[in-house]
Ligand code: DGT
């Protein structure tokens with residue numbers, strides 16, 4: 001199996017954690033950590049570097065690591081990794097996923113208390129035995145219990161970004177089966193929900209048996225959970241489950257609609273059918289007492305029977321889409337091609353991995369006309385936040401680059417920390433020097449809902465703040481949002497003319513799309529931001545697009561669909 005640089009980086013990072021867990025030489029641990037980071041942010045083409053044996057030219061990659069990377073690239077594994085994995089029980093490795101429990105502590109639990117599963121760890125916590133262990137204590141024991149609970153709650157779900165890649169590859173493979181006439185992805189993946197339970201594939205065929213035989217023997221399948229005449233379930237190498245259902249061509253549009261869901265949307269559709277004296281299910285649409293079949297060649301035809309416009313899958317959540325489709329007032333959802341530029345990108349000035357110039361080129365290459373730079377502010381010491389002097393220096397460099405570069409314009413911004421009391425990290429005379437100011441929270445997450453809401457509203461009431469970033473601070477499947485009254489924040493943003501970003505990082509996808517309609521009703525704009533920390537980091541906007549569409553956003557509501565002049569005018573007007 002061929003691995004790309006991010007997959008390789010993941011293995012190297014895991015390697016670092018496993019070595020750390022075993023108590024190996026810290027320099028070796030750090031070397032793997034470093035290499036993982038370097039690969040993640042690599043701007044050169046990895047295939048080329050490997051083909052030309054130039055990996056060791058990269059700072060932080062020695063001969064040994066170069067060999068490992070080359071092997072991972074070609075075979076998806078390497079000896080030392082396999083041996084290391086073998087030397088540690090599965091359950092101990094699984095403990096690494098518990099938030100707040102680092103590799104060293106997992107190592108201690110394993111060696112000192114012989115704990116080899118999460119269940120055992122939970123028992124020991126409940127018996128108060130972890131608190132007594134040196135270096136742990138009551139607080140740490142409580143944190144571990146909370147962590148275990150969250151691992152359990154999140155297990156079995158996957159990020160939509162990962163599910164999308166897996167589903168697209170699976171669909172391609174399924175379509176290659178000769179017996180397959182039509183195939184589509186349905187379920188939460190098609191609806192672009194931020195986390196996904198499993199992948200649903202729907203197939204039209206005359207020969208379901210042949211499709212089932214083909215499906216369960218695909219190379220990416222690691223386990224067959226069930227194989228039936230028209231339905232099978234498997235586990236893919238990514239650990240994601242996939243269901244496949246095979247029906248006739250006549251049934252296919254109904255099956256696709258039904259298994260796209262959501263359940264709530266299906267319930268609404270079925271009750272609409274009832275009002276028309278019809279019955280709608282996964283096999284068809286039937287009229288009257290004698291259940292006369294009403295043929296539909298595709299989903300649009302099904303909606304049309306009820307006088308509805310075609311409802312894009314992202315909107316099928318029973319959140320007003322039926323009414324809008326009946327009134328012909330569905331939104332024209334924003335598309336990737338509508339983006340004129342992006343804001344919210346980090347550089348080597350703070351914790352980004354690429355220089356201003358590299359980021360500018362990368363943005364231009366992706367067809368953007370502008371790139372808004374927003375490094376961290378001075379309180380974000382962990383992320384190399386900028387001193388006032390560094391801000392001046394960056395602004396001079398941006399001015400020079402803008403004179404030199406064609407086809408791309410850099411904008412001067414900052415991601416300014418919101419301090420605990422709701423004040424900002426720089427004085428107003430500094431904030432004034434930026435084209436735009438992003439405010440966000442990176443510290444002091446444990447506050448009550450009303451304190452947190454007050455803190456955010458205070459910050460965005462500063463007239464220099466143009467954008468609120470990742471408004472809930474959540475990390476999908478790892479960290480819950482901090483408690484905050486989003487409705488109040490949106491109302492405050494409306495009053496102040498502040499936009500709320502959709503952070504496109506696959507683990508954030510924060511704004512929650514469920515607030516989209518509310519925001520537009522109050523006239524609050526959004527932005528689809530990459531929060532890029534490397535050149536590749538710009539590509540995640542495609543996930544943000546999915547979420548924006550799910551939130552009903554049209555291009556008029558998305559600030560980075562504006563041309564640069566309109567955008568700057570918008571920010572200037574807002575400041576006044
Ligand atoms: P997931 O997999 O948990 O991320 O979410 P979905 O939406 O993909 O759910 P899944 O895979 O269980 O089922 C796919 C779709 O099939 C679901 O969105 C709606 C439809 N469906 C499944 N079970 C039912 C049901 O009991 N009633 C109705 N009305 N629809 C159902």
Ligand code: CA
Nearest residue numbers: 187188198199
């Ligand atoms: Ca599903």
Ligand code: CA
Nearest residue numbers: 198199200243
């Ligand atoms: Ca399913």
Ligand code: ZN
Nearest residue numbers: 344346415531
């Ligand atoms: Zn950021």
